[in-house]
Amino acid sequence: MVVDFVAVKSQISKNQIQQVLKLLFEEQCTVPFIARYRKEVTGNLDETQIRLVEELYNEYNETEKRRKFILETLEKMEVLTPELARIVTKAETLMELEDIYAPYKSKKKTKGMIARENGLEPLAVEIIETAKTIKQLEQAFVPTEKVATWEEALEGAKHIIIEKVVHGENVKSGLRELYKSEAMFTSALKKDANQITDYLKFKDYFEFAEPVKNLYSPKASHRFLAMRRGMLLKVLKVSIDVDDKRAIELAQKTVVMRGREQGCLPTIMDCVSKAYKASLHTSVELEIMAELRKIAEDASIEVFGHNLKSLLLAPYLGQKTIMGIDPGVRTGCKVVVINQHGKLLVDFVIYPHEPKREVEKSAMILEKVIEKFMVEYIAIGSGTYGRETLAFVEDNIGVVKENKVRATLVSEAGASVYSASEMAIEEFPDKDVTVRGAVSIARRFQDPLAELVKIDPKAIGVGQYQHDMNQSKLQKSLTNVVEDCVNYVGVDLNTASYQLLSYISGIGASLAKGISEYRNKHGKFKNRQELLNVGRFSEKIFQQSAGFLRIYGGDNILDSTFIHPERFADIAKWCADNQVSVNSLVENSEIQQKFKGDKLLRAKLGEHTFNDIFKALTAPVQDPRTVFKSTDFAKNVRTxxxxxxxxxxxxxxxxxxxxxxxxxxxxxxxxxxxxxxxxxxxxxxxxxxxxxxxxxxxxxxxxxxxxxxxxxxxxxxxxxxxxxxxxxxNPESSNQGSGKKTGDNSKRIVDDSPAKNNPFAKLKNLKL
Missing domain, CATH: 2.40.50.140 (Nucleic acid-binding proteins)
Structure with missing residues (x-):
């Protein structure tokens, strides 16, 4: 069943799904390991597809767990009839299950429950099904000890009917479809909202209306999240408006029994109307809101993930000596120099800006330091006074003006978060936070991936409404992105920080620190097998991680490649059979071509694995990222x-x-x-x-x-x-062409047609 469910949702073959589930849950393999080293088994599924299988598997199990709980609970309550069991078993989603279970989980007695206890369920059923009129039923009424009058009996029966309508199997589903196709999502300024700070940020949504169906598009995620934030800040009142008459008529149709005369139809219709106004509208509105929030969050998290991936895999400068500058005004600019391995060499402060404005002195100091440490690049934080500091460097530093040393702005998003973190304090206990920030700026220019993994992804500044989202879901998604990027690039086992090592397949934070401590105590690793000497580093962890850990200048040249140690024996045998050394295979292109033509070995290893091994043997640089290329901004444009x-x-x-x-x-x-x-x-x-x-x-x-x-x-x-x-x-001018007016209320309706979008229309209330 679970395989069928995942196959339908993912459009991945059942065989591939079975293999992925076996690798994940039986063999305890990580996603990066499966994606890189088990391509033959999975049919070359990538990390995204493997994680989708895992997520759908968990979703299925969560639904089944809830189904089992509901069935067991209903049985204990002695209300589980064969028909109710059939309905619960047939439900496909958690939402459907909750709709079915809703009438039975209330701890507080409802008016309908009290009426049932008073024996009025048969009367309620009769009102729905009988051809008799209310007058005829009244004439047949016999008072009881609990219900003395007909009026009490009718009122109680109505409460039962209202609850039946509210919890009816088909009523909500019909209303959901109506709301999705015809309802309008509206937003308006709340009374006294102008007393709230920054309420004008939501100006676009003071009188706003948009079809609900539009908001089901991921492209509309920013609008929904903007209105939701306005609602949370009590600036906006948002609601879902629908034609109540149409909604009530639709709900009434679900209780009309075709082919049978219902003598109490007016009473039934009145109950449906009351059920809609008292409960159904609010219930469906909340469900639609929850669905829209999920769609908007998923879309924003996906974009956040793509942006984060691009940042982490940005072209790297490599082993160069970098000067990092954290710009400042009153407190000065903090300057550091790091060597090609990221080690801090020197730090100091200059004051090129107001109020001191020591331009000549600051330039002279920088030029001396650049010459002394043979600085090759200058990385300047792009925050406050970043442009002014770049202008100062470009205008006053000779080697920069001559293009012998390149100066560039580097995003400092998250640098302040890192500089105050425990890991920064641990590395630089005697340095000021501003010095640590400048080091971070220089290092992220040198190697973005190695430095950015030390910073919470949410602090890097490429998200949209990230603080309004499900934080655990966001964190999991971003952690997956970081993990995928680190394993895609791989790390140098002898130089990588423990923060970087912690993202390697199978390792984690605790073991990463253990590797770092072992390295500090015993010196550089000479081969991957030496990892097994690290405490708690098991054979399973070795299998999952070894391929992503590289050793340069060690005992085995293959340890410097992405080739997994489990394939070393195959390569060694091929070299022995062909009377060449493993080193020659890595270094000689003619031998590599001979290796490429070995059809028997290709068949044994599988097409994907063989091609990956050949690529690793021939790649001059194992790092798959591109080398940094500076951008030449227009020199005459500074503001x-x-x-x-x-x-x-x-x-x-x-x-x-x-x-x-x-x-x-x-x-x-x-x-x-x-x-x-x-x-x-x-x-x-x-x-x-x-x-x-x-x-x-x-x-x-x-x-x-x-x-x-x-x-x-x-x-x-x-x-x-x-x-x-x-x-x-005019503040409203940027709306021209981006919306329509609705009747007298003049609410703007968004049209996503590209030709109708003003360049500023989507920008106005964005807060990143």
Whole structure:
């Protein structure tokens, strides 16, 4: 059953699913290990597909666990009839199960329950099914000890009918479909909300309406999350509005018995109407809200993951001597120099800005330090006064002006979080937080992956409404991204920090520290087998991790490759049979071609594994990341006032959302390239054409100087939405073309058609 469920949901073959589940749960393998070293077994499934199988497997088990609990509980309550058991067994989702279970889990006695205890269930059933009228039923009424009058009996029966409608199997499902297809999601400014700080951030949603069905698209995630945040801050009142008459009529149809006369139909219809107004509308509204939140969160988490992956796998500078500068004004700029291995060599402070403005003195100090330590690159934090500090360096440092040393801005998002962390204090106990921050800036320029793994991914600054999401779900997703990136690149066993080692397949934080301590005590590892000498490093952990840990200049040249030790014997045998050394195989291209042509070995190892081994043997550099290439921003553009509408500029994508990409062009403000302006052709997803860290050429389309916003285009032609400059723009002007008006309430309705989107429309209330 579980395999069938996963197969339908994932569109992955049953055989592949069975193999993945066996590897995950029987053999206790990690996702990175399975993806890289068990391609023949899984049919070359990647990490994303393997994790999808795992998630669906867990979802199925969670549903079955809940089903079992409900059946057992209903049986203990002595209410489990064969028909009820059939309905519970047939339910496919957790939501359906909860709908069925809802009438039975209330600890508080409802009016319907009391009426049942008073023996009025038969009357309620008769009202629904009989051809008799209410008058005829009244005439046949016989008072009891608990129910003395007909009025009491009728009132109690109505409460039972209302509860039957509320918990009816088909009523909610019908209403859900109606809400999804016809309801409007509305947002309005709450009374006295103008007393709340920053309430104007939600200005777009003070009078807003959009079809609910639109919000089921991942592209609309930012709008839903923006309105939800406004609701949580008590700025906005959000609701789902539907034609109540249509909804009540739909609900009434579910209790009308076709082909049978119902003499009490007016009473039944009244009960349905009351059930809708008292419970059904609110219940379905909350369920729709929960669904929309999940869709929006999943979409945002996916984009966050893609952005994080691009940052972690950004081109690396490698083993160069770097000067890192953490800009400051009153307290000065903190400067550090790290060697090619990231070791701190020196730290000091300069004051090139106000109030001291020691420009000449600061420049002289920097030039002496650059010369002394043979600095090759200067990394400057991109936060407050980052651009001004870059300008100071470019204008006053001779080797920079001569392009002998390159200076560049580096994102410092998360550097302050790291600098105050326990791991930073542990490494630099005697240094100020600003020095630790400058070291982090320099190191992330040298090797983004090695440094960024020390920082909580949520602090890196490429998420959207991340604090409003399910934090455990977000954390799990981002941890998976970091794990995949670290294992994709692999690490140098003899130089990697324990933070980096902790993400390697099968290792974890505790064992990573053990490896680091062993290395400090015994010196460099000479071969991978030596890992088994580390405390608690089992054969299973060795199997899962060894391929991702590299040793350069060790006993076995294969330890410097991604080839797993479990394949060393096959390679050694091939070398012996062909009378060549393993070193020759790695270093000689002619021998490698001979190896490539061995069909018997290819058949034995499998196509995927053989190709991976050949690639590892021939790759001159085992690191799959590209080498860093600096971006040359326009030298004559330092503020938004220097931009010219219509001109092209070189920039770097620094964030991606569902509606477009933000681009850094070397000034304080990043510009927005709306999804409709990212390419000459139509695209569904910005991630299809751009990634964080990618260099792009953009044309300025519109500038809003009041709100410091820049609209850009990557299109080759001149067919963007507008080409204007606004010195004092109307705050509402950026809505033009992006919405429609609804009747008298003048609520804006969003239209996602690319041709109708103003470049600023999606930017206005975004908070990253």
């Amino acid at each position: 938004i006032n220097d931009l010219i509408v219509g001109n092209w500029y070189v920039g770097v994508v620094n964030n991606i959302t569902n509606f477009g990409a933000f681009v850094d062009i070397g000034i304080k403000e990043s510009g927005l390239v709306h999804i409709s302006q990212l390419a000459d052709k139509f695209i569904e997803n910005p991630l299809d054409v751009v990634s964080v860290g990618q260099e792009v050429k953009v044309r300025v389309v519109e500038i809003d100087f009041d709100r410091k916003r820049i609209a850009m285009s990557c299109k080759s032609g001149g067919n963007s939405n507008s080409t204007s400059t606004s010195k004092a723009s």
